[in-house]
Every structure is written in C-alpha cells, then in structure tokens.
Amino acid sequence: xxxxxxxxxxxxxxxxxxxxxxxxxxxxxxxxxxxxxxxxxxxxxxxxxxxxxxxxxxxxxxxxxxxxxxxxxxxxxxxxxxxxxxxxxxxxxxxxxxxxxxxxxxxxxxxxxxxxxxxxxxxxxxxxxxxxxxxxxxxxxxxxxxxxxxxxxxxxxxxxxxxxxxxxxxxxxxxxxxxxxxxxxxxxxxxxxxxxxxxxxxxxxxxxxxxxxxxxxxxxxxxxxxxxxxxxxxxxxxxxxxxxxxxxxxxxxxxxxxxxxxxxxxxxxxxxxxxxxxxxxxxxxxxxxxxxxxxxxxxxxxxxxxxxxxxxxxxxxxxxxxxxxxxxxxxxxxxxxxxxxxxxxxxxxxxxxxxxxxxxxxxxxxxxxxxxxxxxxxxxxxxxxxxxxxxxxxxxxxxxxxxx
Amino acid sequence: xxxxxxxxxxxxxxxxxxxxxxxxxxxxxxxxxxxxxxxxxxxxxxxxxxxxxxxxxxxxxxxxxxxxxxxxxxxxxxxxxxxxxxxxxxxxxxxxxxxxxxxxxxxxxxxxxxxxxxxxxxxxxxxxxxxxxxxxx
Numbered sequence: 042x043x044x045x046x047x048x049x050x051x052x053x054x055x056x057x058x059x060x061x062x063x064x065x066x067x068x069x070x071x072x073x074x075x076x077x078x079x080x081x082x083x084x085x086x087x088x089x090x091x092x093x094x095x096x097x098x099x100x101x102x103x104x105x106x107x108x109x110x111x112x113x114x115x116x117x118x119x120x121x122x123x124x125x126x127x128x129x130x131x132x133x134x135x136x137x138x139x140x141x142x143x144x145x146x147x148x149x150x151x152x153x154x155x156x157x158x159x160x161x162x163x164x165x166x167x168x169x170x171x172x173x174x175x176x177x178x179x180x181x182x183x184x185x186x187x188x189x190x191x192x193x194x195x196x197x198x199x200x201x202x203x204x205x206x207x208x209x210x211x212x213x214x215x216x217x218x219x220x221x222x223x224x225x226x227x228x229x230x231x232x233x234x235x236x237x238x239x240x241x242x243x244x245x246x247x248x249x250x251x252x253x254x255x256x257x258x259x260x261x262x263x264x265x266x267x268x269x270x271x272x273x274x275x276x277x278x279x280x281x282x283x284x285x286x287x288x289x290x291x292x293x294x295x296x297x298x299x300x301x302x303x304x305x306x307x308x309x310x311x312x313x314x315x316x317x318x319x320x321x322x323x324x325x326x327x328x329x330x331x332x333x334x335x336x337x338x339x340x341x342x343x344x345x346x347x348x349x350x351x352x353x354x355x356x357x358x359x360x361x362x363x364x365x366x367x368x369x370x371x372x373x374x375x376x377x378x379x380x381x382x383x384x385x386x387x388x389x390x391x392x393x394x395x396x397x398x399x400x401x402x403x404x405x406x407x408x409x410x411x412x413x414x415x416x417x418x419x420x421x422x423x424x425x426x427x428x429x430x431x432x433x434x435x436x437x438x439x440x441x442x443x444x445x
Numbered sequence: 446x447x448x449x450x451x452x453x454x455x456x457x458x459x460x461x462x463x464x465x466x467x468x469x470x471x472x473x474x475x476x477x478x479x480x481x482x483x484x485x486x487x488x489x490x491x492x493x494x495x496x497x498x499x500x501x502x503x504x505x506x507x508x509x510x511x512x513x514x515x516x517x518x519x520x521x522x523x524x525x526x527x528x529x530x531x532x533x534x535x536x537x538x539x540x541x542x543x544x545x546x547x548x549x550x551x552x553x554x555x556x557x558x559x560x561x562x563x564x565x566x567x568x569x570x571x572x573x574x575x576x577x578x579x580x581x582x
Contacts, residue, residue, distance in 0.1 A: 383516035385494040393461050401493050416493060444462075444469060445517060 062395025070421030112327035137261030137276035152178035154206035190217035190366030212244030217366025218374035249338035269329030273322035283309035373422030472521030478513035492563030538575040
C-alpha cells in the first residue's frame with residue numbers, strides 16, 4: 042500500500058502555504074522537492090562531520106572520504122551498475138552529457154561519423170552535439186517523434202546505420218512524457234557498432250533503471266530531480282569506455298604523477314573529478330536515492346502510473362484543453378494549452394491558486410515548435426503528488442477560463 | 446487616466462480576481478500595435494510571452510510608447526506601464542519610481558526580474574529610450 046499522505050509528511054515544504062493556498066506543486070519535472078532526510082543529513086555533515094575528501098590523514102577527512110565513496114556505492118546500487126568505479130559525480134546531467142561530448146566525442150568522433158539523437162531532446166542533449174559537430178564535422182541526425190509524441194521506431198531504424206557512432210537519446214521526454222523504448226534502442230545501436238548515451242534526467246525519477254539489463258554505454262541524470270540537492274549529477278559509463286577517455290577538466294584529485302612539465306592521470310572515476318567535488322551534495326544525493334529505494338521504485342512507478350491515468354482523464358474533461366504528447370504508456374508529464382488563453386496568462390492565475398507549473402518551451406524549443414506551439418503549460422508529477430493536486434489544478438483551469 | 450486615478454481605481458478592488466479582471470479589461474482597451482511593428486526589432490527578449498515596445502516623440506517634446514503582447518494579462522500590465530510613462534519628458538521618465546507605483550497598485554510581484562513576463566525588461570527599455578532621446582536633444 043502506497044501511503045502518499047505519509048510520504049508527504051517527509052517533505053516539510055508541503056506545510057508552507059503559497060499565496061495563502063495549499064502548496065500544489067506540479068513542477069517536479071523542473072526540480073523536485075527534498076525529503077527531510079536529505080536536508081537533515083546535509084546539515085549534519087556541515088555542522089558535525091565536514092572536511093575535504095581524499096586529502097587529510099585525520100579522522101574527519103577519512104570519515105567524510107568514506108561517506109563520499111559510500112555515496113558512489115549507493116548510486117551504483119540505484120542503477121545496478123557493475124562497479125562503483127563506473128559512477129562519475131558531475132554538477133548535473135547537463136555536465137554529464139558535456140563531459141561525454143568533450144572527452145569521448147572529441148577523441149573518437151570523426152567527420153565520417155554520425156551522431157543520432159531524437160526530436161524529443163531538451164537543449165542539454167542537443168546543443169553539445171551541435172557545437173561538437175561544428176568543430177569536428179560529423180553528421181548530426183535527428184530521428185522523429187510522431188504527432189502524438191510517440192517515438193518513430195521506423196524513422197530511427199532508417200537513420201541508424203554503420204556510420205552511426207553514437208546514439209544519444211532521452212529516456213523520457215520532459216515535454217511529452219513519452220517513455221522511449223531505450224532497451225530496444227540500445228540493442229539496435231549496438232548491432233551497428235554504435236555507443237549509446239541515455240539522458241535519464243526524467244526517467245530516473247519515475248522508474249527503476251537496471252543498467253546492466255539496459256546495457257547502455259553512458260547514462261546521465263541530475264540529483265536535484267531525484268529529490269536530492271542541486272549541484273550534483275551523475276554520469277554512468279562502462280568502465281572500459283571511461284578508461285579509454287581523456288580527462289575533461291584538469292586539476293587536483295585527478296592526477297597520478299605531476300612534474301612542472303607533465304602529468305599522468307588517475308584512473309576513472311577520479312580522472313573525471315578534478316578539484317574538490319560537491320562532497321555534501323553527493324552524500325545528500327545518496328540519501329535521496331536511498332529514500333527512493335526505501336519507498337520502492339516499482340511502487341513509485343505503479344502509483345505515478347495510476348495518478349497519470351487519473352490526471353489524463355480529468356484534464357481531458359476540460360473543454361478546449363489540448364494535451365501535447367499522448368503516447369501510450371507515457372509518464373506523469375502533462376503539457377497542454379487551452380484554446381484562446383496564452384500559457385503565460387494561465388500560469389498567472391494558477392500561481393494565485395498556489396499551483397506551481399512551468400510555462401514556455403521547457404528548454405526544448407525545437408520540440409515545442411515541432412509539436413506546433415511557441416509555448417505550453419507543463420504540469421509534472423513527483424512521488425508526493427495526489428489526486429487532490431490534480432483536482433485543484435483542474436478546478437483552477439476551469440476558473441481561469443472565466444477570466445478570458 | 447493618470448497614475449493617481451489608476452491607483453484610486455485599484456483601491457476599490459479587494460480580491461486578486463477583481464484586480465486581474467480589471468487588468469485584462471485594461472489590456473483589451475489598449476489599442477493593438479500595428480502589425481508592421483511586430484518584428485524582432487521591437488521585441489523585448491527573454492519573456493514567456495511575446496512583448497513589443499515602440500517609442501515615438503510627441504510634438505510637445507514628450508515621449509510616447511506603444512506596446513502589445515500576445516498574453517492578455519501581460520497586455521494589461523503593459524497598459525498600466527504605458528499610462529505611467531506616456532506623454533512624459535525623458536528627464537521625468539528617468540525619475541519615476543515604477544516599483545513604488547506597482548507596490549501601491551498591489552502588483553509589485555509582476556515587476557520582479559524573475560517573473561520573466563517582460564515588464565522589468567520593458568521598463569529598462571523605456572529608460573534606455575529616454576536616455577537616448579535626452580542625449581540626442
């Protein structure tokens with residue numbers, strides 16, 4: 042039994058009233074709220090256990106180094122990776138993808154190659170490839186999504202070829218809610234010898250990822266979306282591939298032997314973590330992932346699927362509302378417009394009713410344009426949302442319609 | 446309508462609903478901008494809706510602005526901004542404390558840069574035009 046009221050008690054922010062209304066937070070797709078265990082743990086470290094990692098030969102430093110490396114083991118467990126050495130801590134998913142582009146991409150891609158992405162990418166998994174394409178001259182291929190937001194498998198297969206060196210796709214669209222057939226994408230890409238990067242920013246929040254079953258070569262996600270702190274993200278990479286890659290940034294903590302004229306580099310993951318890392322954030326992220334695992338990823342998925350079905354049904358009762366992205370099995374992300382009302386105007390009214398939604402192109406401008414819009418409203422679910430949140434949203438949308 | 450009349454009208458409105466309905470009404474009354482000005486040249490960047498602003502010089506030496514938006518509440522807020530600034534000398538434009546006026550209207554939150562509704566950027570642009578106009582005199 043999924044006790045959402047009990048779960049909500051773990052998130053103190055839901056006691057805070059917004060514009061004198063209950064806090065109806067429907068913007069977890071942008072960033073999720075934090076359970077008390079995460080903030081408690083971080084405060085405890087700063088007040089009682091803080092020192093730098095991998096440096097001192099004193100008790101505090103040794104203990105926090107162990108806690109930081111334990112955080113890596115928790116991420117390994119969360120993804121079911123083969124080894125904690127395959128987990129690189131970054132700033133966020135954006136940096137994880139940029140790391141792959143700058144390090145792996147620059148070393149292994151040539152002008153004869155192609156990188157295949159999808160129309161459903163947000164800017165973080167689009168612009169790094171455009172910039173690298175301009176530098177190296179490889180072909181950037183974009184496979185289609187259908188008008189209902191589903192992944193166009195036929196188009197993907199047509200664009201995948203022996204020239205494809207990398208397939209970089211989102212696991213779940215941050216605008217459409219579409220869940221891509223990532224396992225099938227990985228198998229097909231591997232058959233032509235391409236590597237695969239999964240942008241799991243949204244996917245990792247909503248369902249279990251078994252990376253050894255998925256068999257992708259890289260996977261990126263952000264801590265702040267998985268109920269953890271900002272400033273911390275994860276890049277998973279298969280060890281042999283990480284080991285073949287040059288450093289991304291250089292400095293302390295990533296070198297082996299250094300003279301004034303030369304340096305040799307440490308093994309992964311240290312090779313990719315130059316300088317003092319986001320220590321407390323990494324430990325906070327581990328706490329958030331433990332929280333998700335204690336609730337149970339399958340339980341979260343089952344609960345959110347039920348809530349998604351309810352939300353789709355309730356939203357579709359609103360006359361003039363058009364949902365953007367209606368693919369089969371989509372996750373809890375609802376982008377929509379209402380005839381005759383600008384999304385920005387809707388957001389003004391919703392805000393007054395204590396409802397948090399996002400308006401605009403959601404850092405996926407080409408996708409929103411491809412679906413035929415300039416700007417859309419997006420409501421997105423987290424593990425703490427309820428049917429009441431959906432009811433409050435629908436009531437406010439109907440109220441908003443009386444204004445225009 | 447001048448600024449003090451506007452403040453007086455807002456004082457009669459108790460709820461946010463009534464305020465927003467009045468803002469929308471002001472937006473509806475704002476003359477639409479000639480489509481020839483609805484180009485990138487006159488667009489205010491970085492807004493969640495499209496916002497345009499076009500300055501002009503009056504015969505009496507004051508400045509006048511026309512504006513528009515595709516969002517109705519934003520258009521109403523633009524109408525308020527224009528009431529505050531129109532038919533005003535460049536020197537006076539730079540003296541107006543619009544934050545104070547918006548606070549008295551109970552609309553202060555809309556001027557925050559984080560709202561990305563274009564108002565803050567629009568006010569900056571009005572001040573910029575006033576500055577350019579003054580230097581050109």
